[in-house]
Amino acid sequence: MTALLSTTHLTMDFGGLRAVDEVNLEVRQQEIVALIGPNGAGKTTLFNCITGLYRPTSGDIFVQAPGAAPKRINGLKPNQVTALGLARTFQNIRLFPHMTVLENVMIGRHCRTTSNILGAVLKDRHTRREEQETVAFSYRLLEKVHLDRYVNELARNLPYGAQRRLEIARALATEPFLLLLDEPAAGMNPLETRELDDLITRIRNEMGIAILLIEHDMKLVMNISDRIFVMEYGKEIAVGTPLEIRSNPRVIEAYLGADSHA
Amino acid sequence: MTMRKLFTLDEIKKSLLVALWFMVLTFPILAVRVNPIYKVVEWRWHNLLMVGIGAFLLSFPWRYFQGHGKPPEKSAAAENQALKNSKILLWRRHPWVRLCAVVLATGLVLSFPFLFSSYQVNIMTTALIYVVLGLGLNIVVGLAGLLDLGYVAFYAVGAYSYALLHLHFGLSFWLCLPIGAGLAALFGILLGFPVLRLRGDYLAIVTLGFGEIIRLVLENWNEFSQGPSGISNIPRPGLPGIEMSLNASSIFLYFLMIALTLFTILVVSRLRDSRIGRAWLALREDEIACQAMGIDKTRTKLTAFALGATWAGMGGVMFAAKTTFINPASFTFLESAIILSIVVLGGMGSMLGVILSAFILILVPEYLRAFSEYRMLIFGAVLVIMMVFRPQGLISNVRHRYRFEGLKTPPEELG
Structure with missing residues (x-):
């Protein structure tokens, strides 16, 4: 199985602080990988490096779309990374609050559509058809995440859990092969978390999209992940299946403190 | 704020304060005039009095309308419902009204240079x-x-x-x-x-x-x-x-x-x-x-x-x-x-x-x-x-949103 995403010795410094330290991470096709670690371990920084918001200090990030040659994406702009087929959500929800739910998802279609200024002004056949396809595509995604009843609602009026799902739908609209979710279950109640669990598995199984997620909810992580990466102080301290990670002494130490492994 | 509530002791006190504040503010401009020729200072107390009375009286309608200008935050559903029921919007959507408006506007625009x-x-x-x-x-x-x-x-x-x-x-x-x-x-x-x-x-x-x-x-x-x-x-x-x-x-x-x-x-x-x-x-x-x-x-x-x-x-x-x-x-x-x-x-x-x-x-x-x-x-x-x-401008809240009205019919927009 080929790796869709792999980082080699990826390092990110902020002044004297090393937030990400020589991390080698790999996500393979159709895989759900969880990235866990205590607060401040550098998980979100790693996400930001991968998605182009930060330019890593050293190391490489390679992306290989299914059936394409691997491509080094260091220093690419966020929109270029998204165009390649990596889409993400944010830890603190970043929807477009004053746009409707449907419009939010339609924004995700931007990089897969082509109408230009002239087309928009003339409203030629290509533009009209593309616009209708955008609407239809976005609506179907909303159905998939069970948000179709909110279609004309402003995004900011949605309940919290629904906003999280809308962010996922918006990311899916860019037709990614790898979806990066930054704490998708944060602030959700147990019922919503279970629904999310179901949604993530469905995305992988039905759409064939690999998923890399940062999450603190251990039940969710252990439930759905194929493999787990554990980070602490910017370093990767363990990799393995949920079973292996559960019994890994270094992980227990990182989470519970050095004295409590008695 | 109802009309009756407007004239309570509390409100009158507020207005008195407003009047006093305006009198202090305008004192140097409206009350004091230095006459450089005779080298005397003229005190124009009647101006100040007028400002005070004016501010006192105007502060009532000001507060009244301010109280009305800020409707309570509406929930989305209520907002949508209000938008749907809003008479202006319903009127604007009516084809006859639209046609009349277009004809009237065209006539006015075309005849304007020949009338004026x-x-x-x-x-x-x-x-x-x-x-x-x-x-x-x-x-x-x-x-x-x-x-x-x-x-x-x-x-x-x-x-x-x-x-x-x-x-x-x-x-x-x-x-x-x-x-x-x-x-x-x-x-x-x-x-x-x-x-x-x-x-x-x-x-x-x-x-x-x-x-x-x-x-x-x-x-x-x-x-x-x-x-x-x-x-x-x-x-x-x-x-x-x-x-x-x-x-x-x-x-x-x-x-x-x-x-x-x-x-x-x-x-x-x-x-x-x-x-x-x-x-x-x-x-x-x-x-x-x-x-x-x-x-x-x-x-x-x-x-x-x-x-x-x-x-x-x-x-x-x-x-x-x-x-x-x-x-x-x-x-x-x-x-x-x-x-x-x-x-x-x-x-x-x-x-x-x-x-x-x-x-x-x-x-x-x-x-x-x-x-x-x-x-x-x-x-x-x-x-x-x-x-x-109206901090949101003359016309707000009518930003074109894409209104989804089903997949088969071509979507319509709400003006």
């Missing part, structure tokens, strides 16, 4: 130029959310490209209209590049500087632009083979401006509802999320700057053709401020609002020439009152 004097026609043409400028700036400020204080620079570029191209090469108005628009768009991109990383206040300052640079260059580079003395004898637009009297050509210009305005409305509204317009809105809402969703920030911002500038360029060519004389004094910061006020007063992003406020801001001062000394005072007061009672 050429003075009125000229004023209307000026107002229409500002409508186009407002709609253009609305792309940059209202839709893309980039605060541009130097918009007048592009207006100047348009005006000077017609004036200079005619002066040196004898190019006609019809050729200069697209050239002026193109040059302004080019300058829009030139300004856009260095300010791509800036937002909000910083962007405002830099664009302000850019506007001043253009004006100062025009003022000081005598060999190029003839400096402060400006360029005169710019021809009015004509049709080949037809000689037009002064009156006829101003009517012709009026119709030209009507056509340009309609063209602007068509193009801008289509852009707004397109993929590009959505990208602008998203950029205004959240830049980082926008990029993460695959939108090229650089390109989107530059498009907004360039397209906004295009309309300023065309407005500039029209302006030069209308006045037949231009100099740098027509392109000061005040001009930028007025155009920005048009956009803000109209309601950011609302096209109808922008058109309405352009007419108000340009026509009202013209018709109130008798009070011209107080123009700036009234202007300021109107802005303050607007910001207190």
